[in-house]
Amino acid sequence: MEKAVAETNRINGRKFNLDLNKYGIPIAFVIMMIVLTFLSDRFLTLNNIRNVLRQSSILFIVACGQTLVLLTSGIDLSQGSVISLVSMTTALSLCKYGLVPGVIIGILTGLACGSVTGLLVGKAKLLPFVASLAMQYIADGLALISNNGLPVTNIPGNVINKFFVIGGGYVGWFPVPLIIAIVVFLILYFVLKKTKLGRYIYAVGGNKEAARLSGINVDRIQIIVFALSGLLSALASIVLTARMVSGQPIVGQEYSMQSLGATVIGGTLLTGGKGGVTNTIFGVLFIGFMTNGLNILGISTFVQRVLIGAVIIISVYMTSIKKKRS
Amino acid sequence: MKKTVISVLLIVACLFSGFNLMGPAVNAAKDEIVVAVMLPNVGDVYFQKKWYGYSTAAKKLGVKALLYDAGGYANVSKQINQVEDVVQKGVDAIIYHPCHSEAGVPVIEEAIRQGIKVVNDNQPCPAPSIHSTIMIDFFATGRAFAQWVALDSKGKGKVIILPGPVGGDQNTLLLQGQQEVFRRFPGIEILDIQYCESNVAAGLRVMEDLIQAHPDVEYITCFADQLTQGVIQALRAAGKKPGEVKVLGFNMSDLTKSLFEEGWITVLGLSRPVDMASQSMEIAVSLVKGEKVPEMTWIYHDLLTRDMLDVTDLKPNSVPKGWKIKF
Structure with missing residues (x-):
């Protein structure tokens, strides 16, 4: 089947198969990098690469959670609101209890939100769209209620100095958010490729009924992926809150759509069963470098939105062609 | 096959990265002063008027103004990324209207460390090293x-x-x-x-x-x-x-x-956004040129009622008919 999908090309008399559907995004990514490098001598510098990797780390962590949910043919619309809520609970807890309890409370908040959404999907049998939409409203409201709609800016100096390292620190050349993102990637890559849980996630996304008949506890898998999505949103929120040195009640608003966009651009199917965190890397980096390049070139942010939308359309179109052919 | 494709991509990327990985080739040879204007919500007419003020003043002063819009007050994180990107671009000055005051402090401090002059416009940013602030009270x-x-x-x-x-x-x-x-x-x-x-x-x-x-x-x-x-x-x-x-x-x-x-509206507060933006741009350019500027400039709303409409100069509050932002 793969061969049927592959395009046959001939260069220098040698025949090779290039699956454009599979490598389309990586190839487009490299072409984009080349074009932007020609257009600006500020683009492909070590400093700027580090800058984009640091910026993209937060979106990557969130998008990994979305990837897990999409692989089971679900969708998590609550990620952005969970980010806002965790930003507030973390900042408030940092003020009251200090660094470690603050971070733990933040992580537990995200995990709790994700678990509730998972239970609504897995046990109460609500559609993922509906359950996560409901959680979006609840988390949004709680984030605003937590401090009467005001940001938390009075984190004590001794706490904020250490906390800032999570979002703005470096280990050698590497920004701390990037290191966190790499660790998240390695764990999830291992889980998806080498563990029973990973195989079950793909199986549930591929065909729920078949997975159920083969003895997989589908409900439990759904609860786990939503809980992990909440956990990863919380982790991203803590990095973001550390970058902003304050808790913000509406900071996550755009992240749900961004994580969906990045995951879809990467090639993970909305219908589940195909894709993974490696795909998501390309989706996130594509958006990250494109936005950065356009910012450096001074291209309007209005135009940037149009371009990101166009990339999503092209990416989904390519993925759907591949699906139809197979 | 997969390995071949990945290897080719990596080689191509490395070849091109060789262009300037250690920093931009042309750095110092800049003739034109570039000022990045970071605004929270250009969908709002107020900020469009301000952009008219910034761009008109920039033209008059012979400098280049670049507009960066966060797309809404909620997009704090996006605006932080934009500031980081213009630091990488190497602009001379930033006019910064933050989405939220505290959130941008670390990146603004970093921009200042990189030698960029920063004018805080309208919404307070408590970064201690900010060069000049112009603010509506x-x-x-x-x-x-x-x-x-x-x-x-x-x-x-x-x-x-x-x-x-x-x-x-x-x-x-x-x-x-x-x-x-x-x-x-x-x-x-x-x-x-x-x-x-x-x-x-x-x-x-x-x-x-x-x-x-x-x-x-x-x-x-x-x-x-x-x-x-x-x-x-x-x-x-x-x-x-x-x-x-x-x-x-x-x-x-x-x-x-x-x-x-x-x-329908009984009282309007007018803050003269066109004038305020021009003033910001002038301060930013003066900073780049090493001239002395005020650390703090306060702007106050004038309250306008209908009986004052005919006797008030509204030019500092409006843009010429038909003017639009060019993208």
Whole structure:
């Protein structure tokens, strides 16, 4: 089947198969990098690469959670609101209890939100769209209620100095958010490729009924992926809150759509069963470098939105062609 | 096959990265001063007027102004990324209107460390190294609104306060200024305080509900003009007549001006955005040239009522007819 999908090309008399559907995004990514490098001598510098990797780390962590949910043919619309809520609970807890309890409370908040959404999907049998939409409203409201709609800016100096390292620190050349993102990637890559849980996630996304008949506890898998999505949103929120040195009640608003966009651009199917965190890397980096390049070139942010939308359309179109052919 | 493709991609990427991985080849040879203008919400007419002021002043001063829009006050993280990107671009100065004051402090400090001059415009940013600040005193605006209401109602009005987007410092200050005055007038009843986004749809939605809950409202104090427009649509739909509920808002788009002339808006606070933006640009360019600039410049809203309309110069508050942002 793969061969049927592959395009046959001939260069220098040698025949090779290039699956454009599979490598389309990586190839487009490299072409984009080349074009932007020609257009600006500020683009492909070590400093700027580090800058984009640091910026993209937060979106990557969130998008990994979305990837897990999409692989089971679900969708998590609550990620952005969970980010806002965790930003507030973390900042408030940092003020009251200090660094470690603050971070733990933040992580537990995200995990709790994700678990509730998972239970609504897995046990109460609500559609993922509906359950996560409901959680979006609840988390949004709680984030605003937590401090009467005001940001938390009075984190004590001794706490904020250490906390800032999570979002703005470096280990050698590497920004701390990037290191966190790499660790998240390695764990999830291992889980998806080498563990029973990973195989079950793909199986549930591929065909729920078949997975159920083969003895997989589908409900439990759904609860786990939503809980992990909440956990990863919380982790991203803590990095973001550390970058902003304050808790913000509406900071996550755009992240749900961004994580969906990045995951879809990467090639993970909305219908589940195909894709993974490696795909998501390309989706996130594509958006990250494109936005950065356009910012450096001074291209309007209005135009940037149009371009990101166009990339999503092209990416989904390519993925759907591949699906139809197979 | 997979390995071949990945290897080819990596080699191509490495070849091209060899261009300038160690930094830009052409760095110092810059003739033109470049100023990045970071705004929170260019969808709002107020910021479009400000962009007119920045770009016109830049043209006059012979410098290049680049516009960066966060796309809404909630997009704090996006604006931080934009600041980081313009630092990488190597601009000479940044005019910075933050989405939220505290959140951008680390990146602004980093920009200053990289030698970029920073003018904080309108919304306070408490970065200690900021070179110059130009600011509307929203606390004073809040006080002025409340004093006008107290005077007009002889200390016995029923008020709804719509301070705009939640979390913004200027919105908080606007509210606090009003509360500071109102608490001295026990006869004035604050019926409700509702935060909402600064756009027509949000103003309409919030006011439609509030008018059901408080049909006896006499005064509404609003954040910027699009929110005010939404509020007036809701009052109109509820069967109110112009002036029946006295609306106080600020900024003046064409629509707001006609609503003001028709009597739907009783008091408008005008902050002369075109002038303010020109002033910001002049300060930024002076900083780049090493000239002395004021550390702090305060701007105050002028309160305008209908009887003052004909005798007030509105040019600093408006753009020429037909002018549009070019993308």
